Amino acid sequence: MPMTSSADLTVDGGRTAGVSDPLTVTVAGDKSVSHRALLAALLPGAPELLTVRRANLGGAVRALLPAMRALGVAVDVSGDTLVVRRGAAPVPQPVRPHSGVVAWPEDAPYLQTEGSSAAARLLLGILAGTGLRAVVDGDEVLRHRPMDWLVDPLRVLGADIEYLGEPGRLPVLVAGSVHRPGRVDLAVGSAQARSGVLLAAVAAGLPVALRHPVRSRDHTERMLAAFGARLTESDGEVAHQGGDCVVPPVVDVPTDPSLAAYPVAAHLLWGHGGELRVPDVCLNPTRLGFFDVLRTAGADISYEGRGTTTGGEPVGTLVARGGLGRVRRVRVDQPAVLHALIDEVPLLAAVAATLPGESWIGCAEELRFKETDRIATTAGMLDAFGADVAAVDDGLLIRGGAPLRTGEVPAFEDHRIAMAAATLAVSLPGRTTVSGGACHRTSFPDFADVQRAVGARICEDTTS
Structure with a gap:
């Protein structure tokens, strides 16, 4: 044992x-909806102040809070309510040592997501869409979980993403945004991978068609559509038509x-x-x-x-x-x-x-x-x-x-x-x-x- x-x-x-x-x-x-509502504060159409009500505040969602603060997004917790404010002073996170990384990029915020794969993958998508330069990392368990499911399609769309350790694994440096419209194919049915690509496309206002092998949880599609994103769906495919979306000041979970x-x-x-x-x-x-x-x-x-x-x-x-x-x-x-x-x-x-x-x-x-x-x-x-x-x-x-x-x-x-x-x-x-x-x-x-x-x-x- x-x-x-x-x-x-x-x-x-x-x-x-x-x-x-x-x-x-x-x-x-809901943990999945809480992650997405919190990250919506990083979308270009987000308000200065976003309130997320009835959030799940387990360890998986809390793992995202220090990363948000390192990006200059303040997050205050009151009961099960999150109050998210843009434009705050960044609060750096300590870098976790990694034997395979000789030197960490000094000009990029370090975003540690602990053991939460959803936090890491969805954050990668947001960064690749907004062009925010940052390193995304996780704990020793998460460092061994696959990230190429998401990174490969983001690279097809033009994102500049570099593995800093083992190929296909965290930590990664997101150095440039998606900028090529087109069609990408996901190798797996993971909702996290599909959501990461969609968040990148919507954050960049980029027309993207995404083929997926199986229908899995669609919280990202529902939330983005509710925010006004122009999404269309057909059998095995979801597409973003380009353009902006507007995040409301209050999101209920x-x-x-x-x-x-x-x-x-x-x-x-x-x-x-x-x-x-x-x-x-x-x-x-x-x-x-x-x-x-x-x-x-x-x-x-x-x-x-x-x-x-x-x-x-x-x-x-x-x-x-x-x-x-x-x-x-x-x-x-x-x-x-x-x-x-x-x-x-x-x-x-x-x-x-x-x-x-x-x-x-x-x-x-x-x-x-x-x-x-x-x-x-x-x-x-x-x-x-x-x-x-x-x-x-x-x-x-x-x-x-x-x-x-x-x-x-x-x-x-x-x-x-x-x-x-x-x-x-x-x-x-x-x-x-x-x-x-x-x-x-x-x-x-x-x-x-x-x-x-x-x-x-x-x-x-x-x-x-």
């Missing part, structure tokens, strides 16, 4: 008595469906009946794969009361009733479905381990390049519970019905693995220790509080 730096989570199985019915819980804002999945899964795993409601959830179809797969398999999940945010996102109330008694197995064998639940794969696999029948989660090669190799770490986490799971090149095969046990389960310092393990543990008799499980703060600082609100007995072990 790997060494961990985060505190452990301790979970005692079973649901506390006295949980109300129907039960309503509030979940943090909807509840994160990836985070809502954890209390919903706990509610369904207990199967005690009753109704759980999560309001203001982002109902973007490219984010609802976890719920839609379970709905197709027989779970009673519905969406009510739809509206739209200032960032162009559909929102409403997510409702889960009853348990998983009618669900026999789950199956994911289409790339678009996989991308609609890509962050919830560990959780869906954990739920599948409790179901009778053989479940399959495929088309998931991209998971090899997340914070961890999530195919391998999901399998390792479930194996610690005693589940019958096999990891293959592009997915996971879970044979449900094997007796599951409690005990010590690794989180592999991956927030998604940690939260999936803790959620599965609430349905099992006995005590489970999720080692390093407090890494959930990366995306869901209030994870334990929300799970306790729906009846879980979970706490952070401050003695570890």
Whole structure:
């Protein structure tokens, strides 16, 4: 088991008595939308003062704040509200040593994004569009994750981007902006890569057509269109027609469906009946794969009361009733479905381990390049519970019905693995220790509080 730096989570199985019915819980804002709303302050059409309400303030979004300040954009945090002001004095970040870099460019701000791939990739796109010269870097884990998915198409559009260490990896120097209109092809279905190119095109006012192999989350397209960007979409392609966009002074962030999945899964795993409601959830179809797969398999999940945010996102109330008694197995064998639940794969696999029948989660090669190799770490986490799971090149095969046990389960310092393990543990008799499980703060600082609100007995072990 790997060494961990985060505190452990301790979970005692079973649901506390006295949980109300129907039960309503509030979940943090969407991480993906929070990143994009914050970076919108760097677009040419942004106001001097931008307010982002109900932002997700987990570690992944907070990783972007020092980088923004180093670019002369002040960011003040008040509760879950970010107040972003342009034209402030830059606050330099300390440079993290790198054995492969002989000398850092002295005339470029150094932007450290820690372990957040979204922060790094979206920031690269904004820089390449605005022509802001800067170095983008990450922690030791992020330095090993691929960046060529984004850098190559940006170079096709004329951007001057230099790898300062290993080719295809951070750190990189963005030295010149995109300036050639045209068509580019993405090698992967990553929403981060597609979003980086689109942000560059819109920031530069550049006509660009972008071919992509699979439909994945489209928060960037929705937000830019809501801001007035001239976007058109067809099968496998999104195009920016050129011109400006105008960022409104206030952007509202909807509840994160990836985070809502954890209390919903706990509610369904207990199967005690009753109704759980999560309001203001982002109902973007490219984010609802976890719920839609379970709905197709027989779970009673519905969406009510739809509206739209200032960032162009559909929102409403997510409702889960009853348990998983009618669900026999789950199956994911289409790339678009996989991308609609890509962050919830560990959780869906954990739920599948409790179901009778053989479940399959495929088309998931991209998971090899997340914070961890999530195919391998999901399998390792479930194996610690005693589940019958096999990891293959592009997915996971879970044979449900094997007796599951409690005990010590690794989180592999991956927030998604940690939260999936803790959620599965609430349905099992006995005590489970999720080692390093407090890494959930990366995306869901209030994870334990929300799970306790729906009846879980979970706490952070401050003695570890």
